[in-house]
Amino acid sequence: MGYQQNVELFRNDTKERDLTSDETYSYNPVVHKYDPLVELRPGDCLKTKCVFRSTSKKTTTTFGAGTNDEMCFAIFTYFPAENMHYYCVTWDEVDMLLFDNGVIYGCDYRMLKNESHPERQRLITKVLDNCDPYGGCRTECPAAVAEVRGHPCFSGRLPDYTVSLLSRNPSLEVAKFLAALQSCDCSAAEPPVSPSNGGHSKSITGEVITLMCILGSRFV
Incomplete structure (x- = not known):
């Protein structure tokens, strides 16, 4: 690439x-x-x-x-x-x-990788109980997301790194958690148009x- x-x-x-x-x-x-x-x-x-x-x-x-x-x-x-x-x-x-032993900026990534860890389960449950992973922003979702994004693993410099880490071979639960976490995020960007639908494609670089x-x- x-x-x-x-x-x-x-x-x-x-x-x-x-x-x-x-x-x-x-x-x-x-x-x-x-x-x-x-x-x-x-x-x-x-x-x-x-x-x-x-x-x-x-x-x-x-x-x-x-x-x-x-x-x-x-x-x-x-x-x-x-x-x-x-x-x-x-x-x-x-x-x-x-x-330092899996910890950076106050976030313990050993916790995030441990599926049975109570703190990981608390974060996931908080979002899935209040947000819709299939689209649409529920009224109670922003407060739940704000609480989770106050956690060291989802604040400061770490949110994008944490999402990237969890996105690697995610379980269904984690995939739903990540989708629900962003269900109230707004974007003005239009979705790309597929050439097969008569549109044009854009070169994607990073x-x-x-x-x-x-x-x-x-x-x-």
Whole structure:
């Protein structure tokens, strides 16, 4: 799905240079070599942008590590090795390095993955008892949704990540929960028109941008 990728080096909020610039990206990655070596200083940031095209897909695309998922990785070798994490991954504004035993920003994702956990069941039941997963906004639904969206897993930076996580191979209960959770959301966007109905289709593209900031001097 990915067809463009580039990595930029920023210093003091100013772009220094491109480290990669693959305008036509292939899954057989191009190896970039630097001569002279590139010095990364404390406070420098690497900004990675991946562009996707999913027009050939007939199912929803979610984040993941597969070639058919929405994933954006840039891999570098560097020295010296100290003071660096083994990997650096972000999901939108969610820094995966902040996870501590499954907990981030006050949300325990171990709870969400445990189908029998009382807190997970409370959140799902609250929405399904008050909202319609099949469409239409029930009068009592907004208050129930507001309560659930006050939970750490559904507030701040995490709502989209939580929905994406729950959307991967969901059970019927979770699918209904996610639909009901959005049953009162309004959108002015018109649904796409199928070419088979005499309309036209639109190219669907998306971008993922990740940012890594350097703690100590090193070279790539």
